[in-house]
Amino acid sequence: MAKVEVKVCLGTTCFVMGGSNLQELNDIIPQKYGDKVELSAANCLGLCSINWEYSKAPYVKVNEEVVSEATVEKVLEEIDKQLGN
């Protein structure tokens, strides 16, 4: 089965809009999914400035799916969905 790729944006906008809390995923994801999910960070996914008038930062990408106003719960939900759990 293909791995699920999770990219957490730690760019300035996302970080101050709550992205700092998403660093918890660093602990949770390996524990919960082992190597089925690959976690990485990005500097700015470029989403904050496209949509800046209705900013929905922080953003996380789960494969090609964008999770906006991301929280740890929302990201885990999306991962589960993509894994077909």
Add this chain to the structure above:
Amino acid sequence: MFIDIACSQKKKYNQNAYGDYFASNRFPNMNRVVAVLSDGLGSGIKANILACMTSTMLLKFMESHFDIEKSCEIIMNSLPVCKVRGISYSTFSAIDCYDDGNAKIVEEGNPDFIWIRNGEVLKPEYQSIQSKDFKNRKMKVYNIQLEKYDRIIFCSDGATQVAMGSKRYPLGLERSGLIKIILNKLEQEPEISSKNLSEYLVKQIELIAPNKELKDDTSILSIYCRDPRESLIFTGPPFHGEKDNYYAKTFMEFKGKKAISGGTTANIISRELNIPVIAKLSMNSGKLPGLSEMAGVDLVTEGILTLTKTLEYLESGNTEENAAKTLMDFLLDSDVINFLVGAQMNKAHYDPNLPIEIEIRKNIIKKIAKVLEEKYLKKVNVQFV
């Protein structure tokens, strides 16, 4: 040429105040450094006051190019007189030095300075000036031309007289003994910084002292003429996007140390030069995003938040372990600091929904440049692109 200058001191054993005093000032815009080392009569508080007065007054006089003879007379006349000995006395060494190597040195009473070039000790000529009011005081004035990699060492007599009366050093270590230690060290570490060399010498002198107890205050002032350590910090996307490639290349071709402060900036350079940038998800970076990595770049941080914290640290001197501290250390490790500041606004930063107010990059960089120049005596260039 950059004049690397540092002083290291150790108090006389069991005293609680330094009887030697060191003062210096750097004028980055005039490419000039002025420094004074003074040794006050006796030790402890009394000596400290004498030495401190001498150093600070002389420094001010030299800074303003006031005639050196007159300055010295004024200082000697204004020092408080010791009740016990009925004299007022402090010796000094002073240097006024420019980046092109032009230097003027004035000594009164301290051991002769040591000038080293290519492992050899030079013997410069000097002019001797007798004090009008004080019969026993004579100044030596040197006008010398320093070359790259030259070193100058000043010391107080605590250094040359250490261990005097011992079997091994009946007359103390003496200037010749000190020279031997210096040359030895320079052979092992030809590029040692002034700070490390002066600390090393004071440590050695302490080891020579019987029971490692210094009988007198001991100071070493070290000067090293070297290439400046330059660094370049690229922050913010360039105003004209079509010049991204040009600036990315300019940045990468820079010879000194390189840092990027800004995620988007890092992404631009990565895209233009096809070098991957890897952001790291770290748990303990606290309130600041952590560092990223990019081949050929010494440091990659987030932009505005990190710069704001760095400015705060530079101003207060208090730090925490995070990316801003790393950036601060990077800056303080350089003599000449260049900022390449992209002037494009990041619209996302002016979203009224953001929980904090984010300052305009330009302003933060201007403030950082100011504190680096004024408090840390760095040479700073800022270019907006």
